Amino acid sequence: MLNMYHPESADSTVCTEEPIDFLNDDGVSEDGYHGEPSSTTDGIVNENVIYLHGLPYDILSKDESKHLHIYAKSEIELGPIPKVVPLYANEIKATEDFQKTAMHKPIFSSKQNRQNGNIRLWQFLLCLLTNLKFNPSHIKWTNRSSGEFKILRSKDIAHMWGEMKNNNRMTYEKMSRAMRNYYKDKILTPVPQRLVYKFGPMSDGW
DNA sequence: CAGCACTTTCCTGTTT
DNA sequence: GAAACAGGAAAGTGCT
Incomplete structure (x- = not known):
């Protein structure tokens, strides 16, 4: 699983108005990312959803410059959710x-x-x-x-x-x-x- | 050991 | 009928 976001921009109030850009350090593959996440870190679950701080965001689009455009679902606000969580x-x-x-x-x-x-x-x-x-x-x-x-x-x-x-x-x-x-x-x-x-x-x- | 907070266990009855 | 929900009551557990 990849860490897909810039911590400095993901930390506080991402949200409802403007799309946020997230850079994929390892590059975005053509077929997207599928399957179960394999670590405790946030990241892309499938081509439609990314998790940040344990919360789901809709992926609106990705562009050639390896940026993702995401929106939080309407009822979601980013709170002080920890980044490191135990698995089991x-x-x-x-x-x-x-x-x-x-x-x-x-x-x-x-x-x-x-x-x-x-x-x-x-x-x-x-x-x-x-x-x-x-x-x-x-x-x-x-x-x-x-x-x-x-x-x-x-x-x-x-x-x-x-x-x-x-x-x-x-x-x-x-x-x-x-x-x-x-x-x-x-x-x-x-x-x-x-x-x-x-x-x-x-x-x-x- | 005592006292306390926080369950856990059991139970009877109700609702979905 | 199964699974959940509601609380009362009492017992158990871990701490200070």
């Missing part, structure tokens, strides 16, 4: 500097999140959302700017959560109960659609 749940656990590199730091700095060093369920979900290994195949934003997301592969995600906690008895039934506990504290807010949740005012980092 067990890798998250094994990575000692997870808190420094994988997650945006406000997630771990707010008051209600620093009781202990364990990752919380909502942080785990946010991590999956910022990782193109799982977004959009397992979990995806349904409204990026409002923090609304949908779980697509409930069994797999529950299993990964269990893996994370060394608990092979975890199910979506039980994981979703833990998610509903968040409603009271406004870490998540309910959305009246199956498998759709939304980050609330007491969560951050998204």
